[in-house]
């Protein structure tokens with residue numbers, strides 16, 4: 026809605042109004058000035074007319090006087106009648122003259138005669154004076170200037186016979202006139218004939234005796250006989266002068282003039298001779314405005330003029346008149362200007378209002394336009410955005426790595442209308458080939474997929490759906506894809522199309538199966554891992570429980586696997602494990618489970634068979650399969666295994682329990698000698714528990730000083746004497762009694778306690794050896810076992826050196842025994858440590874030598890002194906020709922390397938003999954002595970125990 030403007034005067038209108046008022050005022054002023062100037066000019070003109078009239082009257086009068094005087098000059102003697110007849114017409118034409126006189130000088134002598142003569146005409150005549158304005162007989166004086174003739178007589182008769190000199194001013198005027206010969210006026214005086222209040226004056230002109238010279242003042246004074254005079258009643262004379270001019274009368278009608286005439290050069294009241302009109306009234310200007318603005322009053326006209334030698338002053342003024350009296354032109358001009366200004370301002374206001382309204386309208390329209398423009402811009406931007414979004418979506422669809430299909434929503438075929446480049450890339454079908462096809466073409470003949478039903482249902486029900494499908498490329502190869510199908514609605518909400526996004530999940534499927542494999546399978550052998558084993562065993566237990574069948578769980582651990590692994594490296598170990606796995610699988614049925622627990626441990630689940638029951642033959646067969654010779658990197662190995670068997674339900678009814686019990690049984694099998702099997706018995710469990718118990722106590726054993734050392738002598742086969750001892754640790758357990766090292770060394774290795782325990786052994790062995798030396802029992806070589814953990818110890822050399830220092834034992838009496846597998850694990854590092862030890866001065870020996878044949882080649886690199894042939898070889902040298910050959914070749918090789926050879930575990934004389942025959946240097950074993958306490962060995966040394974000489978000489 027258009028807003029209505031509130032009235033607010035515009036600046037332009039206000040300015041116009043103010044300007045208009047100012048111009049009107051100026052106009053008024055100008056007109057007033059003109060009016061006033063006109064009045065002034067009129068006034069001046071009229072004033073001048075009056076001055077001229079008065080001047081004219083006076084001039085005329087003086088001329089009349091001069092004419093009368095000329096009469097006397099011309100005739101010399103003028104009779105009264107002549108005078109009368111001459112004056113009469115003159116007076117008629119100059120009414121402003123009161124009288125024309127002839128004054129005659131009469132001496133005192135002539136007076137009586139004169140008076141007498143005059144009385145003839147004028148009875149009672151006497152020369153008189155004016156006293157207090159009234160005639161009185163003149164006193165005697167030498168000369169009289171008597172008013173002799175006077176015309177007209179009427180009205181003036183009172184002055185006849187008066188001595189003119191008795192009038193004031195007469196003397197001076199007369200004297201001046203006599204001296205100059207010119208008319209001379211008196212000052213104002215009261216005329217004798219005056220009956221009113223008017224003042225009069227007299228103009229005198231001398232009459233000289235005819236014929237007398239008048240060349241200078243003296244001559245003139247001598248020639249004087251009288252004078253002619255014109256008598257004026259001042260007011261009448263001026264009034265008549267003024268009224269004689271007709272023009273003046275016309276002008277009078279316009280202006281009221283105040284006329285004052287002064288017989289003086291100033292304007293004193295005494296000199297006022299004539300006044301007409303109101304007294305002079307000058308108005309003051311008000312509020313700083315000039316008075317002429319509102320009043321017509323020209324400045325009074327002043328005129329100074331000369332009347333027969335007397336200065337006269339005339340002032341003409343006019344009373345102030347309100348300007349409207351003269352006319353309203355200025356006012357009308359002002360009003361017209363004002364009206365014009367108001368009109369102009371109003372017009373301007375209207376124009377301004379209009380332009381404001383227009384501006385307002387323009388602003389409103391601009392705002393509307395802007396808003397429309399913004400809407401339009403927003404609309405365009407939105408369209409552009411939509412367009413860009415559409416383009417983006419199109420490009421996104423085109424660029425999508427996933428296959429996208431758009432099909433028609435028309436059943437039953439839902440023909441393809443669009444496929445993106447990814448579809449072409451993935452399927453091998455071009456867009457031209459795919460468009461117009463039924464979606465089914467991607468499934469080939471593989472229509473028996475649950476996902477296809479879901480896709481069909483999705484399309485029929487026009488809803489979103491998802492399915493995993495097997496698809497086939499143009500070349501027939503399979504690929505898996507995840508289908509997401511969604512209906513696309515048109516503007517009316519009707520489903521017009523379907524969009525199908527296919528995620529190629531072939532790789533994911535592959536990963537899944539790989540993951541599944543990794544999760545459940547052993548990476549090396551492909552056998553079931555622990556987790557799958559547990560599942561399978563659970564299933565087997567459930568099944569067995571349901572049908573009342575037993576299950577055998579076999580825990581298989583390879584003997585000497587560590588040796589292979591450590592000597593030949595992990596790769597060889599892996600080959601061995603893979604081979605064993607295959608053999609295990611081959612040894613059982615497909616339905617049986619073979620799992621790898623890690624390392625060289627395997628678990629087999631053997632459910633009862635339907636055709637035949639479970640028997641130890643199966644276990645035997647497994648062991649035989651494993652025991653088959655195996656060639657790795659050109660070396661033939663004989664691998665054996667130890668097997669523990671747990672039976673469901675007798676030995677447990679959970680997978681964990683069964684595996685644990687099989688494991689315990691396997692330990693037992695190992696304990697009683699490798700390469701056999703044991704069935705689990707509850708007693709085994711107790712032993713296992715005992716191991717746990719031992720492990721707990723082992724932590725405190727060192728502190729509690731429960732360890733002790735036993736010493737087994739080493740005997741020289743040439744001399745039969747004890748040349749060294751091997752320190753073997755024993756644990757005096759407070760409850761279990763003497764615990765052999767096989768029961769705790771392994772545990773100490775596992776938990777790291779072997780390091781402080783080993784250090785204690787070295788220290789104690791050194792001290793003991795020193796003690797024997799000090800006791801004079803010979804300088805024996807003290808052999809000490811070093812575990813793998815100790816060997817890995819950073820400060821091993823320093824630790825041994827400190828033990829030697831502590832015992833003050835020469836280093837050559839200490840022998841460090843290292844196992845073959847220990848030094849072979851990292852040959853280079855081992856060589857470094859061995860060299861350091863060698864530098865220390867201790868003896869070095871390789872224990873258990875022979876369990877890894879291939880290590881022979883390294884021997885020459887090791888700075889060792891002694892080789893100890895493993896008991897297992899010695900054990901069978903008399904019955905196994907292979908072992909005998911091995912031992913013989915070890916001795917030979919060692920000697921070729923300048924090493925001494927000690928055979929361990931010599932129990933029989935036959936063994937001894939064989940060794941002696943094959944140049945073995947020393948033996949150690951039960952044949953000569955079991956490991957014994959320090960005291961026992963001391964006694965042995967003291968008594969000089971040795972091999973019987975006959976044995977040595979046989």
Ligand SMILES: Nc1nc2c(ncn2[C@@H]2O[C@@H]3COP(=O)(O)O[C@H]4[C@@H](O)[C@H](n5cnc6c(=O)[nH]c(N)nc65)O[C@@H]4COP(=O)(O)O[C@H]3[C@H]2O)c(=O)[nH]1
Pocket residue numbers: 737752753754765766767770783786809810811812872873896929930931932949950951952956
């Ligand atoms: N059947 C039979 N056995 C014989 C015969 N002669 C000696 N033996 C036994 O063979 C073992 C020799 O020690 P080993 O091979 O180093 O084998 C040792 C060694 O590896 C380890 N061991 C013992 N004491 C220590 C020790 O202080 N430190 C470390 N690291 N290991 C030790 O424990 C293993 C077993 O020690 P022991 O039970 O004392 O068993 C000893 C000894 O009693 C024999 O004629 N017949």
